[in-house]
Amino acid sequence: MSDHDKSNVSPRGFAAMDERRRREVASLGGRIAHARGRAHRFTPEEARKAGQKGGSKISRNRKPMAELGDRGTAHEDVSETS
16 A cells, blocks of 8 residues: 555544554553463563663664754754754
8 A cells, every 4th residue: 555545544443543552552451461470570680781781772873862962852842842
C-alpha cells in the first residue's frame, strides 16, 4: 500500500486513542501480565548488561548525544525556543 492509499484510512487501535487512554490500557496490560506471572523482571545482572550494551552504542557516536544535551529537556515549550 502506498502513502497515497493510506491517506483515506482512519487511525485504529492505539493510534485512535488519546495519550491518556493509551497509558491506561498499557498500564492495565502490564499489571495483568505481572499478576499472571508472565511479565519479565530483569535481574540486577541482566539490567547491568542491558545498560552496558546501550552505553556502548551511545559512546560510538557521541556527537548526536551531545547535541541532544545542548538542546535541553524535551519538556520545554516549543514556542519558547522559536
